[in-house]
Structure formats: structure tokens, C-alpha cells
Amino acid sequence: MNSFEWLIGMRYTRAKRRNGFISFISAASMAGIALGVIALITVLSVMNGFQREIRGRILEVASHIQASGEGGRLANWQATATELQRNPAVRATAPYVQAQGLLWHEGSTQGALVRGIVPAQEDKVAGLGTHMVAGRLDALKAGEFNIVLGQELARALGVDLGDKVTMAIPQGNITPAGMMPRFRSFTVVGLFRIDMYQYDAGYAFIDLRDAQKLYRFGEDVSGVRLKIDDPLAAPELAIRMQSSFPHLWLSDWTKENSNYFRAVQIEKRMMFLILTLIVAIAAFNLVSSLVMTVTDKQADIAILRTLGATPTSILKIFVIQGATIGVVGTVVGVVGGVLLALNVGTVVGWVESLLGMKMLSPQVYLISELPSEVLPGDVALVGTISLVLAFLATLYPSWRAARINPAEALRYE
Template identity: 60%
Template sequence: MYELLIGLRYTRAKRRNGFISFISLISIVGIGLGVAALIIVLSVMNGFQEEVRNRILGMAAHVQLTGGDGTLRNWQDVANPVLKTEHVRAAAPYVLGQGLLNYSGQVKGTLIRGIDPELEPGVSEVTKKIIGGTLDQLRPGQFNIILGWQLAAELGAQVGDKITLITPQGQVTPAGLVPRFRQFTIAGVFKADYYPYDAGLGLVALSDAQKLYRTGEAVTGLRLRLDDLFNARSVAMRITREHPGVVASDWTQENPTYFRAVEIEKRMMFIILTLIVAVAAFNLVSTLVMVVTDKQADIAILRTLGATPGSVMKIFVVQGAISGFVGTATGVIAGVLVALNLGTIVPFIERIIGTHILSPDVYLITELPSRVEFTDVGSIAAISLLLALVATLYPSWRASRINPVEALRYE
């Protein structure tokens, strides 16, 4: 195709007007910067989403099962067939209740989760989160408790101290309804790096929680761990369908507001940053219009040699598309390299400016997380190329409409 050859020659040719070359370079650089910025920002958002999700699921289950009345009787009869379900790797019972912790005049509301110390490590990473004591110390009948580090700090309590737990399930006496009190010994402290857990969760032995909340042999439900957390929705639906009377919920339903907010934010950032790419891509319009004006005599000669208006249009489409491709390819390479090496780049910038970009006291992380999803990279590249191609249509059409007689009159 001679249109492709001429378009490539025009792209490589040295401009008679240096300003046109400068504007062309600015257009390519603008596309590259926009594409790189979009890849880097989306990679950081993916990294943050994965980091927080892992912290949430470090103490939470992929799927939770309970009965229609909020309790599960004979949980072993439910656990045995559920463990045979595809993708399910482990199951553990739990009892969940509310309470008030009192220590030295400090009172804090908290969730109390009764767990089986032998089965719990299969469904959560609690053993990796404990920074004082061990999970084995939650022995039945000893009424030990493991608190989140922030909850313990707010109470001013340490490992070995005795605290009082007040439950809403009161006792009826001649004087009226009296709350139930029970003294617990702090056997450990965990750090999940997720505020709702660190500041509002206490772990006790399963049998101790059953006595405390008077559930008898029943439990609140079962917590399941899967081989892939993204199968949680389908597994929950399958269990609900195959086990009448069992209500299943997955991790996305337990934290709907957060994950919906992250998804909306990611979409909006994609749209906003795509506009930057669009602005840079449409700079090609002004570049190609000036190129068409500069090449009027050449276009007229091609027309007199037999080139059709369609062929002239193709020549300038090729020229603009190549500029868009070069800018997009440069942006993709730069964006992916920066996103993959943020762990090295950010500390270098912090050393230069002398401050932390991410304060661990505020964000609970010291490194900027980044995860490159190549589906995002492909989408960004495709949109950038499409915008560049659309930007070439008007200047190319204008070139095809040049009258050879008028163009050559003053040559």
C-alpha cells in the first residue's frame, strides 16, 4: 500500500516548520504521560484494594453459615457435608456476641467471638496476627481472652491482667434484670492492622462463649475457608441451595459498603484519567491540521498523479495513528515499569524530600502497594489508540478535500 509508505515517510521526514515538529512531539509525550499516569494510579488502587482485602480476610472467613434463627445446632452435622463441597478447604464453628469490657474504670464495647483453637487456624490467619501470648491458651473453662492491641491499649490492660466482661444477657432477680459479669484473664494480644478488629474484637474459647451467652451446644455458625476467595459467592449460593435451613453469606456481603466504594472510586479515577489521555490525543488534531496545511502542494501533486481522496485520507490517518501508537507504547512501558518498581521509587523520593509519603501512624502501612493487572493495561492501551485514531479523522478528511488546482496556483 503506497498510502502506508508515504504516511511512514511523512512521519520520519524532517519538518520545514520546526513548530509543527514541536507540537507533534508534545502530542506524543502527552499521550505517553496520560497512559503512564492511568496505569500507575490504577495499579496503586489495585494494590490498596488487595492489601485491605487481605487484612480484612486475615481475621474473617470467606463464607459464613448460620441458621435461620441466627444459631446453628449440631454444627458437626452441617460441617461434614459442607467440607465435601468443591473449593471448601476448612470449617470452624464460632459464637458471636456483644459485651462491655471493664478494666480500672475504663469501659469499652466489643464483639466477643468464641472460637475453637484447633480449628480456627484453618479458616483465618489469627495465629500469625498474635503478638503476645498464643492461641493455645484459650482452653475451655479457664476463661482466657485475646484482645486486639488497640482495644487493650485503650483499656490500659496488658497480658496477664484480669478484666471484667459484662454481657447484655442479664439475670432476673427480685431487684430486676441484672447484667451478667464474668472475669477473664488476658492471655494474648493480636494485631490485624485493621481498625474494627484491633479496636473492637476479643477472642475466647468456644465453650466459654457458649456458657457466657447461654447457647448450650449450639453455635452462631460456621466459618469456611476456600481455595480461592473469588469463588465465595458461587460456593455460598450452592450451599444455600443444597442445605435447606442454612443461610450462607460471603466476604463481599460482610463488607459491602467498603468494596462498593472502592469499585466506584476506581471507575471514576479511570474516567477522569482517561480524559487526560483524550486531551493529549486530540492535540493530534491541531498537529495534523498544520501538517496538512504544510503539505498542500504535495497533496495536490499526488492528486494529479492519480491519488484518490480516500488514498490521501489514508496517508494522514497512518501518520496520526503512528504518533498515537508511539505515545501509547511509550506510556505503557513507562507506566508498567514505574508501577512494578514503586517499592524502590517511593523510598528514594522520601529520602530526597525528607518525609514519609505514607505515615504508618495514619495508613498502617509503610510501603505504597501496587499490583499491575494486565487486563487494565490492555484496556488503557486500546482506548488510547482508539482516541488517537478518532483524532486523525477530521484532519485526514480535510486533506482529502484539497483542490489540486487551488493548491498549485501560487506554487
């Protein structure tokens, strides 16, 4: 572009127009683009933070990869665990027995997913011990038939440390009267809280030996849980390891909790589409502003044409004007959005103190603080979309300006 096109385009952008309404529309377009970009970046960052928080809490209980045997039983698990740990990406392994159980205490009955573990090994894989709110995980000892419950499960049963709960086992005994379920009494020695209802209300942990005896596994286990260096690489690693262990069924934590992440991802995409409309509306305002500017500047355009300016030069002048508004609005929005996303917790805390209310009650929501994670890719995508929409908004008004006939424009001047 020639220097005079830049000069005139920037002058039209900065100049105070005779028609104040046009200036107002231009300012509103710039502000609309900035607000749209701020909203997009902030919402996407909060969704990323929410996903990160949920992922972290899931990984407190779920292993990165699970290797189980056919039919839900794995024989000679010690050798299997040794072979799995030879992979340089595997940091720790832990055996487990997993089955259903029905817990009863003084008239209250709750179903639970019962997992038999070796406390010392389990802590290296999932770190459950760090979420104990009462008692200790290492109180689970073979032969003592102790149990650790989720806090919500314990509350539903009405039990606390030291209380006895009775567990009904699905594998019953055959008697002349038919199949009779088996029962076993357990002592509550610990309570844990992950702050995810699925786990806090549905999981119970016992010692591995007790689980093997209770569910008649003998020396077998359900499988081996693995912890790896990078949890996000678990799906790819599980696929690669599957070819080396065809006798095992390998699944990763993303498959076991796919509903959570699918819901968050769908919500993130829908919010992105909805909030992009804010930027699109601001771009439509930019079209209106430039159309009115072209109408207001018809005489100037005609004079430029009589002085030798080509239609292409006129088009470039108004593209520069519109693009400048779009670029300034986008830059302000990106800077403001990143700053707000990085400090959204502080802002929400200030609003809560101002209104005297808690927006995210820990009794209702999974998280009590608004998380945020700014991803450069999201920021770049939002900025690019904003610039593209702003540029597209300049094309029609600029094309209309380039088609103005100088003689017609000057006839009534």
C-alpha cells in the first residue's frame, strides 16, 4: 500500500467527524470487539481450569493405566507387574481386587465399589493417603478386616471411626434353601474425601489379602494399576503397551472417566460458539460505522478520485480504517482477557465480598474457587477469529467507497 493510503486511512480513524453518531458507532464497535474477546478468553480459561481441577481430583483415586486379566482375574500378578514396570515411562505399580459389595449398619444400606489394595503400593500410584480426613490408610492390615470409606458413604451409613459395618458379598453359598449371600463384619479405620461425589459416596477400600479371601480370588487379583510420568500420555502409552501384553486388557483413566471430559469439552465448544457471536455483532456494527463514514466522506472521496486516486486506493483507505478499529479492539481485548483470566479468582472474591454471598458453595459445587488456566492456543485462536471478522467487515463498505462516481458525488456540493 502507498504511504498516502495509510496516511488518509489513519487520519479518518483518528479524526473527529462532523457526525458524532458515526464516531459513537465506531467506538462502540471497537468496545464490542474488545469485550467479546475478553469474554471469550476468560470463559475458555475458566473452562480449562475447571477441566484441570476435575482431572487432578480424578487422578487422586484413578490410576493412569489399569492392566486387568481376562474375566476380571489376573494370575501370577507379581511377574506381570515386574514386566510392566520395565517400561521406562512406568513409575509405580499396585495390585488390586475390585468387586461390588453391599454395606449395612443399623438399618442403613448402601452399595459400594469395594477395592482391595496394598496401602503402601496404592499410595505410590494414586496418593489416596493424602486425602484421609480421619484415620490412616495404612491401618488396613491383612486378617484384621478393616475398611476405609468415603466420607459421604460413611455419612449415609451413619458410621464413624471404630464402628462396625456388615458387608454382603454377591458370591453366596449354596445351601438346601438355595443361594445364600455371605456376610462379613468390618471395622471402620479411616475416612477419605476427594470432593467428588462419585468417589466419596461409592468407594470402600480393604486390604488386598482380605479381598482375595472374601471374593475367593485365591492368589489372583483383578489387575495391576500403573502410574506413569505423564498422565496425558496415558492413552497413547496404553495402546503401545497393549501390543506387548496381548493377554492383558489395558485401559487408561480417560476412558474410565470419559463422560466428565466429554461434557466439559462440549460445554466449552458451545460457549465458544455463543460468545463468538459477540465479536460477530461488533463486526456488524463496524460495517454500519464504515458505511456511514463512506456516505459522510463522499465529497472527499470524489476529490481524491479527481486528483488521480484509483478505486483500489480508495478501497485500501477504508480497509485500513476498519482494520485499525479491529486490531485495536482485538489487542485491547486480548490484553484485558488474559489479565482478567489470570486474576479471575481475585475478581470473583472481590465481587463475593461486595455482594456478601458465596457464588460457588462447596456444599453444592465440586469446587469452591473459580479456577483458570490460560492456554496460548486459545488466546491465539480468539485473536485470529476477531481479526478475520473485523477484516471481513471492512470489505463491503470499502468496495462501496471504491465505486463512488466523482461527478455524482460533487453534483450537490
